[in-house]
Amino acid sequence: MGDVAMTVPVLIALTKQYPRLKITVLTRKFFSPMFNKLPNVSVFEADVKGRHKGAFGLWKLYRELRKLKIDAVADLHNVLRSKVLKKYFKFGRIPVEQIDKGRAEKKALISSKSKVFKPLKSTHQRYTDVFQNLGFPIDLSNTPVLSKVSLSDETLKIVGADSKKWIGIAPFAAFEGKTYPLELMEEVVSKLNKSENYKIFLFGGGPLQEKQLETLKNKFENCLNMVGKLSFNEELALISNLDVMLSMDSGNAHLAAMFGIPVITLWGVTHPYAGFVPFGQDADNALCSDREKFPLIPTSVYGNKMPEGYEMAMRTILPEHVIDKIKSILNGA
Structure with a gap:
């Protein structure tokens, strides 16, 4: 995707x-x-x-x-x-x-x-x-993004309308090597939830992820699990209305970037140098695992190869660092 x-x-x-x-x-x-x-x-x-x-x-x-x-x-x-x-x-x-x-x-x-x-x-x-x-050179500078899409009445019934900042979080990826540990993501959600300034939307797909995100959502009142709630078209519309998206090196990052939404990406055994940074994003929005501790990074292009011990790599991206980055974007810093 x-x-x-x-x-x-x-x-x-x-x-x-x-x-x-x-x-x-x-x-x-x-x-x-x-x-x-x-x-x-x-x-x-x-x-x-x-x-x-x-x-x-x-x-x-x-x-x-x-x-x-x-x-x-x-x-x-x-x-x-x-x-x-x-x-x-x-x-x-x-x-x-x-x-x-x-x-x-x-x-x-x-x-x-x-x-x-x-x-x-x-x-x-x-x-x-x-x-x-093919004979059609393209200049990607100053390329416009897709416009924000109005939410349907059905979507508004689910997400509600308020003055809070809307944060999207897509905590999963195709491979473990580029998936932030769920307990660390729970720390991120917990601290964002406590501020009462944010509404948090959890994105994913499939029965297992739906179950995991439902468990996470039930712990926090300002959190909504969007898996299975919307059609893909409606989900794109919701993403277009976010204030920021937090994602792994995965498809949701690129979906948000299509609409010019600020995207914070977390990188495990993959790395932005491979060329998959979401379009139009600030390089500082890519938070990477510590290469001094894990010098073989990137170990693969798609995250499917993880040397022994490298399952700990993403733990070097501290929840506090993620939260600070989210707040700096939302506060226009």
């Missing part, structure tokens, strides 16, 4: 700088609400578990896409499915440019023996490179 969300600022810039372009985004149905507000952008839903499954399904998908009279293809994913589609499009003499994921550079960044610790090109810039190779 984060990779998809990171395309949004790039497409905003693309459509602004080339208003006569017609863009068709090929993605899963669930992600389509991200693109609803973009001019000249439509979504073609890929049913990768149904009619578009497998090589024959992808051939069917290609035949359906050909009917749109596509002039060129920008592959911002560069995975097995898109490589198969690339072959089909080239067979049809339609030019395709694929993202360069910088695999060699990233391998050097995460190496335990010959680490080259330096900032790599951002994923947003890698996306713009694809369009440049």
